[in-house]
Amino acid sequence: MDVQQQLEAYFRNKREAHLEELKQFLRIPSVSAVPEHASDIRRCAEWTADAFRRAGCEHVQIMPTAGHPVVYADWLHAPGKPTVLVYGHYDVQPPEPLELWQTPPFEPEIRDNKLYARGATDDKGPLFLYVKMIEAWLQTTGSLPVNVKFCIEGEEEVASKHTPGFVEANRELLAADVVVISDTPMKEKGQPAITYGLRGLIGAEIEVTAANQDLHSGVYGGGVPNALHALTALLNSFHSDDGKVAVAGFYDTVRPLSAEERASLAKVGIDEAKIRTELGLTELYGEPGYSFIERTTGRPTLEIVSVTGGFQGEGIKPIVPGKALAKITCRLVANQTPDEVMDLIDKHIASHTPAGVKAVMRRSLRGNPFLTPIDHPVMQAAAASYEAVYGKAPIFTRGGGSIPVVEVFSRLLDAPVVLMGLSLNEENMHAPNEYFDLDNFDMGLRTLALYWEKLGNLPK
Structure with missing residues (x-):
């Protein structure tokens, strides 16, 4: 049995225990926008720190900022191997309007292989996968194929006001060869996507x-x-x-769009006629020579x-x-x-x-804008990992908006950022009845475990 088979067996055997643990995480109403939840934010930071300790991480700290704290953890025993920084957030959006929830937002429930709760897909579910993936490596092999650091904030849902300053003040602590984030969506169920640029x-x-x-x-x-x-x-x-x-x-x-980028963006499948109809327009508008998706993400x-x-x-x-x-x-x-x-x-x-x-x-x-070229080795390793697990190569796409913290990591740490989607657009993030599709819970664990192995085989 090779290492990936061992890891997959671990995930299967521990699945129910892991889901119960994720439910504990989701029961904490860590709403960063509401002052009355300040104690819950602190409690959630402590829960996150304990989860890292249970997984086998070291140097776990709850680090203060001028706002909500950042949870840091690492495992640095892979000499000569790349260092990966994982970013995520433990805070969630307010759950209102409560009357539209089928079940209470902080009482997690599984229905039709979907885990319903506020924060299930944004971002506690995807973040939890990294914790359990690290645990699986350490429990089955006793080590990791790369060095790992975690920077988990509690203010993403209130625009990460203090995160840029935190990263700048802790550049040495957070230094890494690649930053990996799972806070973006897949194209659709069964079709993974990697976001490689933001405006x-x-x-x-x-x-x-x-x-x-x-x-x-x-x-x-x-x-x-x-x-x-x-x-x-x-x-x-x-x-x-x-x-x-x-x-x-x-x-x-x-930076002009390459032929490969234009071909990948075309696979996103934007229906321009449907957009015109839905918006009551007779024509779209913009820079000549480019499609709607190119104009709204890459230009x-x-x-x-x-x-x-x-x-x-x-x-x-x-x-x-x-x-x-x-x-x-x-x-x-x-x-x-x-x-x-x-x-x-x-x-x-x-x-x-x-x-x-x-x-x-x-x-x-x-x-500032952000871009990691799609031919970068860390991007190609991510794509290969998705394809091996999902059976489909991921679509490389750009976001038309901005996620400031992504650019901050890219610029201050001088490291490529890989945005690996593990959520679905239809999972009601920020809305009532938010959920996390458990097919992506299972396949996401396998994809990340394989990606860690592939990163470990890349030159530092």
Whole structure:
């Protein structure tokens, strides 16, 4: 019996005990957004730390932050082998509205091979698989094929406010050759997916000032600059007629989509006609030469998200506005940086501001994009592990939004990040009747166990 067969036998023999243990984890109402649950958060951090100790991890610590604590653990007895950092979170979303739950949210119940409870799929179920996978290796072989560290936070559901600072302050402790996270979905049941890229984000407010006050349109209309006219002209200059961003240099550093990436994204199976119908649109829109999925995940954007100026109350006030405001956001892709893109927009504003008005941009949101190339060895090892267990090669996909903590790990630790989906989109995360499909409980354990072996065979 080889090591993977031993591990699989261990998972089968311990399945019921493991599920009962996961139910204990799920019974703790670790809602990070509600101050009344602060003691539950602490209790859940302690439970998580004890689970690592029971699994055989060492140096287990509950480390304070300015918010909820981080649980750290490691096992570092594989000299010459890569070090893997596993990130996850033990906090959960509020369960309301309670009346929509078929069973109480913190009383786990299995129905139709699905484990129902708040946090079952986001993220306690997937996180628990890593703990039991480590336990299985140590119980069956007495060692691990790689070195392992865990960084498990309690603030993911409230935007990980203190996590970037924690990672920066503990870069040496968390140093690793690869970061593995399971907090993203599979494409569908039976079809695994690896998310290899996320877009970054910037946000800014543009203020256009004409006269020092709103003016009577009967006295001044037609004779002075109108701040709203000037602002709309400026905003219109941000795009060409075909939907391309017209800011000089905006695309210069963009990492182009490879033929392999485009082929993989096409497998995601986005029905553009269905999107048009569902949204009541006659046409989609965007940068020419790209599909909807490519535009919304692998290409950068500039969006006008709000415009205000003049009288906003009921009825019409005949004035010439002296001031107008707009808010814009950009989604960024690999090799773009927030400050460089905002510098380009600043230059564009300076050269396209209509005569007679002043325009300034105030910068606010900023977040870097993330990408691990799909041909990276750690990605290919993950893909091979999925295919061996699920019988299907995973789809490599990108996310159109941002998960700031992913980019933080990638940048501060200078390590590739592998986002291994073990959940399903339909599992009601953040909604009533959240569940974790237990087919993915079983196959997820086997996939992770095989992945650890494959990582151990990679050069450090």
